[in-house]
Amino acid sequence: MMIWTEMNGIDNTPGETSLQGVRRWSVGLGFLAAATLVGSFWMIFFYAPTEREMGIVQRIFYVHVPSAWVAFLAFGIVALCSLGYLWLRDERLDAIALAAAELGVIFTTIVLITGPLWGKIAWGAWWVWEPRLTLTLLLWFIYVGYFILRGATESPERGKRFAAILGIVGAVDIPLIHMSVQWFRSQHPKPVIMNPEGPTAAPEIVQTLLVSLLAFTLLFLSLLLARYVVERLQGPFTALPMIVYGWARQPNPEFRELTSAAIVVLLFVLLTANAAAILLRNRYERNR
């Protein structure tokens, strides 16, 4: 029974209206992001000139750089919200941190996929231990650890606390890692590497990049709010099936019994309600 109160105690249920407002913002920003993305795609393929030295492959840069920017923005949000969560213990801050961490990992993955695609042609190698690449890879590992740690604790509240601590320690560690990997490179002769930014940037290139940055940021904010709403809906009494699903993943045997009981009860209620509906309809139609 302690677990039950623990699960209830963690929530200060948000007003339905405020969540709906957030959802509307998310949808609105989503449309805006879609429009900007279409515009930026047009600019990437038709407006921006093909870069002279790197050729057509340089165009991946308009996806790569905005993704990296969004990922860093996300990890910044994770750190700030984690700090806020440890201080204020506001569930909303934890929900934002979780949403931002998930998006950060997704966008870091995009960076790690687009980078080698470009590097294979521009550098002649899929992977180089260049400071920025190394940092991105380590960031990916740190924030994947964030989810593993969060999911591995027995009580959800503790998972949130631990994840928040990792979010803060990770953010403080990022500059240290950055300094150390740069130090590490400086001792090894570099292979012949072109400047990743490209030697010169035409104004069209800069404009296209700026539009892409805007599009990705809008997309990120829209997804962040959408994910936040989903996370907030998982509070007690708001989405019973989601809660039952959450129980099923708890290792505690008490939860297993709870899950089985809840599924049986839900099934019973569902069947009864349906049977009642069928009976009522049949009777109503016959009487008509």
Place this chain on the structure above:
Amino acid sequence: MLRYFAQAWAVARKDLLLEARSRERFVSMATFAVLVAVVFSLALDPAVRARDIAGAMLWVTVLFAGTLGLGRSFALEREADALTGVLVSPVPRGAVFLGKFLANLAIVLAVEAVVFPVFALFFGLRFAGALGGLVLVVVLATVGFMALGTLFSAMTAHTRHGETLLPILLLPLLIPVVIFAASATQRLLVGRPLVEIGGNLRMLLAIDLVFLFLCTAAFGSAMEE
């Protein structure tokens, strides 16, 4: 302030006493580290000069052996539910952290005192000329390692499969320590003067201070019951 350190020392003394009686962690860590050295010497191609990569080998070994021992740091207290006793005692959480940290530091430093001579023996390394510098590097790097390690072992002790989780969380965060420590060690091994690793030492010191402050502050939030 003095009282704070006295309390930290009491926690550390408890852990060290436990370790001195059982020698459980020291023996498993040192044995593991020596075995890694044996595996390294058998796996390395004879054409590779071990001296050229000794810095990396040493720190990888220390990192793995240290992580192995850290897993037990809180697990033992968790099993007997002794942690609750420590936490309900009128000792601030920061002092508990400092005590656990000091005990871990002492044990891992003892392991390193075995590992480095064994590597020197197996791979024909010569430390004699740079012993002072080497001790400085080892101590500074181990302080940073143990600060993060103590915090994370405290957290992973409260998770399922914590022993496997600890290295996954710890390794990416410890990259700065490894890079500065391994490169400094490598330079000392090839007979470079101490001044050349001044930058590494300063960075290691800065990392230690950051990690110690951060982890002492975070420990209170990690250990709420």
